Amino acid sequence: MTPRRQRMIVIGLVLAGVAVAVLLASAAFQESVNYFRTPTQVASGDVPATRSIRLGGMVADDSVARDPGSLTVRFTVTDYANNVDVVYTGVLPDLFREGQGVVTRGRLGADGVFEAEEVLAKHDENYMPPEVKEALANAKKAQ
Amino acid sequence: MWRLLVRWFHQLASPPYFYRFAGRVAPWFGVVGGLLIVAGAYGGLALAPADYQQGDGFRIIYVHVPSAYLSMMAYVVMASAAFVGFVWRIKLAHAVAVSAAPIGASFTFLALVTGMLWGKPMWGTYWQWADARLVSELVLLFLYFGYMALRAAFEERDKADRASALLAVVGVVNVPIIHYSVIWWSTLHQGPSISKLDAPSIDASMLVPLLLMIFGHTFLFVYVLFERLKGEVLLRERQARWVRKLVGTTA
Amino acid sequence: MSEFLSMGGYAAFVWPAYGLTLIVLVANVLLPRRRHRRILKQLRVGTDEFQSVSQPTVRHVP
Incomplete structure (x- = not known):
């Protein structure tokens, strides 16, 4: 050798x-x-009740409700198979909106509502000008 | 043709030949890289439209993606050169590895900081310790630091070359981890936009400046590598007749 | 112009990112050139300052 x-x-x-x-x-x-768990994992009971976890998914359409007069906001996180209701008090990131990705950190309450201490926005890898987005949306509607 | 190429490669590995070659070729890479970066930055800042989600904040992509790509590319260059130097004992290969390290480290630092500046307004956080993409990129920075620190710990250059080469080659495992972290695991970081097998998920008007920046950074990397190598080769060859002749300490 | 500089409200993030990139790029261009010049000068003078900075090679005995 x-x-x-x-x-x-x-x-x-x-x-x-x-x-x-x-x-x-x-x-x-x-x-x-893995950075977060999905609503399906949470729904299957694969979640420690005592420890703080991260829940990630999409903010469900028409689910965001703000408490008037406070920073408290309620919304539903979905992976289109299961849903988890979330309540959070604090400032939301710029990209937080319905139909967009979100990662929240907090605890699952006894009532099944996820009490978030932190909400982060997760955006996708698509970049385009607003006009293109609009054209895409129109094309989808026309189908 | 092939034999000619092999002969040229052998010739290139000879330090005096390489020194002259680098001196002649490097400026062209520098000029082309600089022009591409200026064009790309102008396109990215002024010509590309704002993103439908992120507005003008997305323009950080034009400095973040090129430096992140270069941070990994420089590591692959460093590890490959270290491997060649370790196995074939080619002096110039070790010089390439040594010269690539500080460049790679500087772009890793840049990728991390520009990423943080992008993450704060969009995600709502500068840093997340639980995110595999963020942490593996930080590991890359420490691999570069470790490589340079390990070299500095040796008195003799030959030993430093061999020991640091092992570290460089082993650390290459981290490069695919960085790239695929966003696919293998759930992360806050989004998936790849350009390097997908299907069409890129970025509009052409935004893609062109990004490609200009990426090519510009690549050319600039070659330029800086050659400039670093010129010094490194002189240093390593300072006992050789061609260097003494060059600096005029021998007739 | 001021609209361009404000970057749609993201000026505090966009400009530092570009500024830092410029600094790192310029440093990458300038430092290796300076190092090369200094090495040439040192070798010319013959005082081998770099002997201590980077490891001395094992001298070959002919």
Whole structure:
């Protein structure tokens, strides 16, 4: 075996070892590597009641209701299979709107309402000018 | 043709030849890169329309995406060069790896900070420790720092070359993790817009400046790499006759 | 012009991002050139300042 081949094997083995370790680790911690849980996961009871978790999904259309005179807002987070009602008091990010992605951090109350301490907006990877968006929406309506 | 290419490659790996080659070629990369970036920045700031969701805030994409892409590209260049240097003991390859590291680190830093400046108004937060994309990009920054710190810990350059090469190659595992983090796991960060197999999910009027910026950054990277390499090669070859001749300490 | 500068209310985020990018790009252009010039100068003078900064090579005994 030439020294060059030896060096190649050394580096290959080390690399393979690290790759396997990372793979195993990320598989084992899949749950904690994931940033949020979906309403379906929450509905299936896969949620610790005592610990604070993140719930992510879409803000359901026509679900946002603001309490007049306070910063409290109620809305429904959906993954189009299950819904979770959320109540939050505080300032919402600019991109918070119905039909858009959202990630909330908080606890699931005994009444099934998710009490959020933090609400973050999750936007998608689509970028377009407003006119294009409008044209797309019109085309969809015409169908 | 192939044999000619191989011969040229061998020639390029010879330090005096490379030094002259870099000196001749680098300025062109610098000029083209600079022009592309100026055009891309103008297009991104002034010509591209505002986004239907994010308004003018989305214009951060034109500085964020190129630096994020470069932060990973520079690492792949560094790790590949380190691998070649480790296995084939090519001196110039180690010089390439050393020179790519600070460039990659600076663009990783830039990707992180511009990302934070984008995240605050849009997501509502500068940073989330639980987000796989954000944290893996931060790990990349520490890989660059670790690589440079490890080198500095060695007295002899040969040993530094070999030890740091191992770290660089092993760390390359992180690059696909960064790229696929938004697909493998749920993240606050959105999925890829351009590098999808189907059509890009970004309007052409917004895409053109972004592509100009990405190509511009790539050219600029090659320019900076060559400029760094010129110094690095001189330093590594300072005992060689061609360097002593060049600086005039020997006739 | 002031409308352009206000960036639709996102000026506080857009301009720092572009400004910082400009600084990093310019530093990436200037620093390696300066380093190359300094190395050339040091080698010319013969005082090998970089010996301590970067590791000395093992000298080959002919």
